[in-house]
Amino acid sequence: xxxxxxxxxxxxCIAKAKDFLQRSGASGEIIxxxxxxxxxxxxxxxxxxxxxxxxxxxxxGAALGGAIAASRGRYCVMGDSDDSYDxxxxxxxxxxxxxxxxxxxxxxxxxxxxxxxxxxxxxxxxNPALSGLxxxxxxxxxxxxxxxxxxxxxxxxxxxxxxTTGMEFASEMVVKATLLNMNIVEVPTTLSRDGRSxxxxxxxxxxxxxxxxxxxxxxxxxLFLYPGLFLMxxxxxxxxWLLTSPxxxxxxxxxxxxxxxxxxxxxxxxxxxxxxxxxRAYAIQEGLFPKPLRPSRFERIFSLERGILAGAxxxxxxxxxxxxxxGIWREAQFGALDVERVTRVVISSSLSLxxxxxxxxxxFLLSMLKMNVRLLPKATQAGRDGAQSIALSGEPEAxxxx
Numbered sequence: 001x002x003x004x005x006x007x008x009x010x011x012x013c014i015a016k017a018k019d020f021l022q023r024s025g026a027s028g029e030i031i032x033x034x035x036x037x038x039x040x041x042x043x044x045x046x047x048x049x050x051x052x053x054x055x056x057x058x059x060x061g062a063a064l065g066g067a068i069a070a071s072r073g074r075y076c077v078m079g080d081s082d083d084s085y086d087x088x089x090x091x092x093x094x095x096x097x098x099x100x101x102x103x104x105x106x107x108x109x110x111x112x113x114x115x116x117x118x119x120x121x122x123x124x125x126x127n128p129a130l131s132g133l134x135x136x137x138x139x140x141x142x143x144x145x146x147x148x149x150x151x152x153x154x155x156x157x158x159x160x161x162x163x164t165t166g167m168e169f170a171s172e173m174v175v176k177a178t179l180l181n182m183n184i185v186e187v188p189t190t191l192s193r194d195g196r197s198x199x200x201x202x203x204x205x206x207x208x209x210x211x212x213x214x215x216x217x218x219x220x221x222x223l224f225l226y227p228g229l230f231l232m233x234x235x236x237x238x239x240x241w242l243l244t245s246p247x248x249x250x251x252x253x254x255x256x257x258x259x260x261x262x263x264x265x266x267x268x269x270x271x272x273x274x275x276x277x278x279x280r281a282y283a284i285q286e287g288l289f290p291k292p293l294r295p296s297r298f299e300r301i302f303s304l305e306r307g308i309l310a311g312a313x314x315x316x317x318x319x320x321x322x323x324x325x326x327g328i329w330r331e332a333q334f335g336a337l338d339v340e341r342v343t344r345v346v347i348s349s350s351l352s353l354x355x356x357x358x359x360x361x362x363x364f365l366l367s368m369l370k371m372n373v374r375l376l377p378k379a380t381q382a383g384r385d386g387a388q389s390i391a392l393s394g395e396p397e398a399x400x401x402x
Contacts, residue, residue, distance in 0.1 A: 033067030061169025228272025235265030307363025
């Protein structure tokens with residue numbers, strides 16, 4: 001559980017977790033990821049028999065990540081330290097883990113929610129909207145993306161390779177588990193009013209935006225690729241029609257001015273598609289995205305050489321159109337031109353030339369991002385365990401990560 005000045009409620013949370021471990025007969029440890037508390041929370045945790053991990057990097061995700069990394073159990077249970085979740089009622093979570101689930105999510109909407117436990121804007125707007133968006137973008141089988149009470153195997157956690165340090169940590173866990181095809185299940189849980197007299201650390205609009213931003217950035221297809229394809233196709237279809245002759249729609253005449261905007265749509269759409277390809281390649285190289293088990297159709301087709309050839313072809317078309325426009329100008333003895341005729345050729349030429357250069361340059365950049373670089377061997381999980389082991393006898397089955 002992440003802890004930042006939770007002296008009012010921390011002891012009750014630890015007591016409930018200890019009670020569950022005693023009643024269930026599970027061997028476990030209770031770990032607090034402290035984020036710089038100054039109200040005596042650390043002393044309370046140690047007095048209650050919990051292990052404290054001091055996490056200097058600020059943030060909800062950083063505190064949880066530090067505590068989980070220090071755990072030794074086969075399974076971990078995480079939850080907030082404000083006494084809003086009942087650590088004494090974890091039987092369903094543990095049962096699902098033992099049945100083979102990688103990630104067990106609590107669902108507050110399937111369980112009980114005490115009056116006033118969740119602000120109305122979170123309950124009826126924010127959480128349903130963000131959870132729905134997450135299901136739509138990633139096909140995640142989760143209806144409560146932001147429930148703070150969840151359990152997972154330690155092995156699954158390290159496979160997720162979570163990177164965010166703030167509130168986005170909760171969304172990243174669900175998204176990464178989904179992209180890795182992990183076994184994810186939901187169980188009902190109870191949400192109570194938190195037991196603190198002070199305002200919570202959560203800021204609904206700020207943290208809601210951070211979750212939304214994360215979901216969009218983790219979905220380059222919906223953010224870049226599909227809008228780009230739409231713009232390119234729409235611009236090409238309408239522009240191709242306008243290249244032959246003006247169009248009359250409900251008395252309005254569409255001609256060169258509309259053709260210029262069509263060229264801009266194609267250019268912007270192409271840029272958006274490039275952003276999708278480059279951002280995905282960068283994210284996979286940096287470990288932000290899980291590396292797909294099989295290469296995509298584009299990856300099977302793409303190579304630097306083919307990119308250069310495609311760009312050269314566009315440059316050749318652009319150059320040929322340029323010479324055509326120059327020939328038209330020469331026919332007019334370098335004087336006044338038929339604007340309707342020559343402008344269509346010039347627009348097509350400039351668009352082909354710009355796309356050709358972009359294809360060649362982006363092919364080099366994409367190839368650089370996909371280079372197989374030599375990396376130092378990753379620390380094994382055993383090594384991590386040794387570096388962050390804690391003085392407890394035996395190997396606990398579960399870690400109540402607090």
